[in-house]
Amino acid sequence: MRKVTINDIAKVLNVTPSTVSRALAGNLRVSLKTRELVKAKAKEMGYKPNSMASALRKGTSDTIGIIIPRINRHFFSNIISGVQEVLDPAGYNLMVMQTGESLAKEKKAIETLMNNRVGGLLLSISSETQNGDHLSEVIQSGVPLVQFDRVLSEVQSVKIVNDNRQGAYIATKHLLKMGYKRIAYFGGNPKLDTYINREKGYKEALSEYDVPIDSSIILHDTITRITGKEAMVSLVKKKKIDAVFSAGDYSALGAIDALKQMGLSAPEDYGVVGFANEPFSEIMSPSLSTVEQFAQEMGNKAAVAIIKSIKEGPMNYIETIDTRFIGRESSIKS
Amino acid sequence: MRKVTINDIAKVLNVTPSTVSRALAGNLRVSLKTRELVKAKAKEMGYKPNSMASALRKGTSDTIGIIIPRINRHFFSNIISGVQEVLDPAGYNLMVMQTGESLAKEKKAIETLMNNRVGGLLLSISSETQNGDHLSEVIQSGVPLVQFDRVLSEVQSVKIVNDNRQGAYIATKHLLKMGYKRIAYFGGNPKLDTYINREKGYKEALSEYDVPIDSSIILHDTITRITGKEAMVSLVKKKKIDAVFSAGDYSALGAIDALKQMGLSAPEDYGVVGFANEPFSEIMSPSLSTVEQFAQEMGNKAAVAIIKSIKEGPMNYIETIDTRFIGRESSIKS
DNA sequence: CTGAAAGCGCTAACAG
């Protein structure tokens, strides 16, 4: 049972393949009558277009590639969801690649996607990625690129990012308003823009409240539950702080683990605020104050941008998405 | 800057495209010397194979399609991760489609994937899907199919499933061992095999302990946090139960919400066990006893199966993955 | 061991 092609339809209808192709594409240059005739026959014969053939001929496909560090992270899977929300009705498909935070895998993913002649590329770099050397091929080939969340500022492309500075700023300010004064910062990879900006926002809030910045309570690579817990134990023992703003919910959770273990509690003894609004943050006890990032929205915007770039050619601008502070038990003193 | 093709390389080297093609593919019928020569030249010229052209010619691609209800569910994103773990080193790519639990979208996803001439199809059906009519095209075309987690038993294909019966059985048995006697069941869509089997396991355990099965405390479509909470409130008020085995962690969480709201607690007043080992289940308070499903492993197995089916032709067998019970605070009386 | 030739299925000038 060979697949039916446009040639088969053409023969049956005594027209040429071109006409069938045009009719199927809804080209107005073919008469309404033949258009409908062709479409009906195609359906009747069970015709399925061959995307490969079309893509080969056109030199580009309706598939968009997306590269992310890990798919099983709530934030990223929601972005994907948001991307598909837009791509799907527009007739584009998504090919998903994960880097697992490895630059080598990122390079390979880009290569594979380019070999597949994707119509566009959505990228959130791995934590190992330091520059855009491996993207030159993409740029030169003219395949539109949209970076999101973790972006390389040096690379020309649309960039969709959270306002990490603003999010950290309001979170820290909230702690200050609540009366906490010696607020530690738990950050991630200090080379990533994401964390650089969160630290910036944190410092900005402190300065605004004339709280001196103490580098001994500003910690990097303290972003997991374990490292957050260890850091908290140490800081509490040294009596250095009365609150933590953590650039991630997991390390904030670790901080709360530490408090519980030491017989202390939030918000009474120490204030704790996280970042990301992970699902567990609402459910844990005490519930965790945090900063919500609109992943779905980021996905939507990235998708809209890539479609626009495909249609109108590569663009180059930054779009920033506001975050929202969510006050919960861990930081609100009654 | 046009892309360099196999013809370009052939010209430069004064050989034919066939030879280049063969050399690049590592065909042993071409001399080692030319093979290396071609490869070197290809690299030098920045040759990138065109997957489309190859796929068109061969009639099938190295892309595998996967269809899932929602990507932003911990369970499914972990499956994808597991799938890629295997596909990636084997040289296959993944195209991801979501149905959002809609049959119409599932049909469309299948069509798109078939139009893209995927080499194989991984599928976990939507909750709306009742039969495999829409899969006949896949089966007939000879594209290998592997179903996972939510499967249609009538459809011939490899099927990778959790042992839902066994998971529910051990979870319920655990509650019985802890001394709970009147155990409610919170289930999902009663037409899905997944829930049918969980209910089966639940009943099996009860029978084993000579506990009569009471259909008034067996609830379906009670799988969200909200519905779980409502159901729990109602059952507690009626004094019908002393424990719940919930076929999902969210509804178990809802049950605990209900208890808290009524000034009751687990495990003292009521025992609660969930299913899925969602990340929050460990973090919430009381921590939730639950059944762990090995999503990553399921992904691995599905990927292995699809590769095997691609190489050796469609197969038809069921593979069951054991689940593991995790006892936590919500059900362990001291 | 290499070449010649054909074609996968579709689209897009160009012509009429």
Add this chain to the structure above:
DNA sequence: CTGTTAGCGCTTTCAG
């Protein structure tokens, strides 16, 4: 409004 022609880039018989 429709047909002719050519070709996207690659693989694969069939020859030699």
